[in-house]
Amino acid sequence: MTGETPQQSHAFDLTDLTAVSANNAAVMGRFMEGLSRAPLPPERVDPTPVRVVRDIAYGSAPGADLRMDLYLPASTTAPTPVIVWLAGGGWRHQRRGYGPRLPRLFAERGYAMADIEYRSSEAAVWPAQLHDVQAALHHLRDLSDTHGLDPASVGLWGSSSGAHLALLAAFATDADGSPAAPGVRAVVAGYPPTDLLHLNDDALPGGMLGVDASDPAWGLLGGPPSDRAAAAVEASPARQVHPRVPPVLLLHGDADLLIGPAQSRRLHDALVAAGAESHLLLVHGADHGLLNTGGWELNPMTATVLSSRTPDAEDTEDSVRLTPALIERFFDRHLRTDPWNA
Numbered sequence: 001m002t003g004e005t006p007q008q009s010h011a012f013d014l015t016d017l018t019a020v021s022a023n024n025a026a027v028m029g030r031f032m033e034g035l036s037r038a039p040l041p042p043e044r045v046d047p048t049p050v051r052v053v054r055d056i057a058y059g060s061a062p063g064a065d066l067r068m069d070l071y072l073p074a075s076t077t078a079p080t081p082v083i084v085w086l087a088g089g090g091w092r093h094q095r096r097g098y099g100p101r102l103p104r105l106f107a108e109r110g111y112a113m114a115d116i117e118y119r120s121s122e123a124a125v126w127p128a129q130l131h132d133v134q135a136a137l138h139h140l141r142d143l144s145d146t147h148g149l150d151p152a153s154v155g156l157w158g159s160s161s162g163a164h165l166a167l168l169a170a171f172a173t174d175a176d177g178s179p180a181a182p183g184v185r186a187v188v189a190g191y192p193p194t195d196l197l198h199l200n201d202d203a204l205p206g207g208m209l210g211v212d213a214s215d216p217a218w219g220l221l222g223g224p225p226s227d228r229a230a231a232a233v234e235a236s237p238a239r240q241v242h243p244r245v246p247p248v249l250l251l252h253g254d255a256d257l258l259i260g261p262a263q264s265r266r267l268h269d270a271l272v273a274a275g276a277e278s279h280l281l282l283v284h285g286a287d288h289g290l291l292n293t294g295g296w297e298l299n300p301m302t303a304t305v306l307s308s309r310t311p312d313a314e315d316t317e318d319s320v321r322l323t324p325a326l327i328e329r330f331f332d333r334h335l336r337t338d339p340w341n342a
Helices: 017-037 128-142 161-171 216-221 225-234 262-273 324-335
Strands: 050-061 064-073 080-086 112-116 149-159 184-190 248-253 278-283 301-307 319-322
Touching (some): 064 128, 080 128, 080 161, 080 324, 112 128, 128 149, 149 161, 149 324, 161 184, 184 324, 216 225, 248 262, 262 278, 278 319, 319 324
Parallel strands (some): 080 112, 080 149, 149 184, 184 248
Antiparallel strands (some): 050 064, 064 112, 278 301
16 A cells, blocks of 8 residues: 555646547547447337237217227336327318327327227217217226226327317216316317317418318318307317316417417417416417328427416417427326326
């Protein structure tokens, strides 16, 4: 034992910067040489296995056998929160498999994903579609023990007409005022129609106007919304808001020529006025159907944010990037008891 201090143990003089630099370069060179000899990583990483259960019958109606597909994470340590996907299609042409890739979003990350179908307006008019969604949610509760689902942690996620139905299912109450779907704790709604009596008023210049039976809202209601005002009000999420609705994340392109972005703004304003949690992302330059391809994942778009958390910040330009991670974080916050233990 020599008693020398760590400063004295160097093999060269620390005041000699040339020697120190040369030593640093040698150390880094050996590190880089070691990296060059290490095995290369695989060209692709295999995804976490996802178990798919297809064609689960959940109900029947004249001319329609209603089914869903379940995407289940390979392994979980607790009952699994569920996200239900509702595809859009003008209430006419929706189908399972139409929309985001559910194994990746978000079954590989610990969520059970349910892809459900509902009746076309060509087979049955309102409120058949809402009844179908409610029946699917009820059947998922029945399946909770079989598939390890958490019926108390359900999120709804939809696009266009599917987002419209997701909102209405989340807002619906029983006769005593209790939630008709008690396990629903969050909704993500992409470019939804929210007030069927004001679709034309909210259309952008050059946007679609409902003037004949080709209008999807006419098909849903069985005639012009103005002629079926009571049904149109019942079928309008913005007119069904109450203080106990679950948190809502709205996504709407500010260049949407099919459903004007003012429709989401109407709902957001109603939610804020009711004291509910609402976040509206107005996606810059996006038209209708932005969730239907992988483009929004590969090339995230910028969105202006309006939030019930900052209702007086109208003049600020808070912006975010719309990514799958943003949607996942919203669901994490509301569906997971421990969002960091996915």
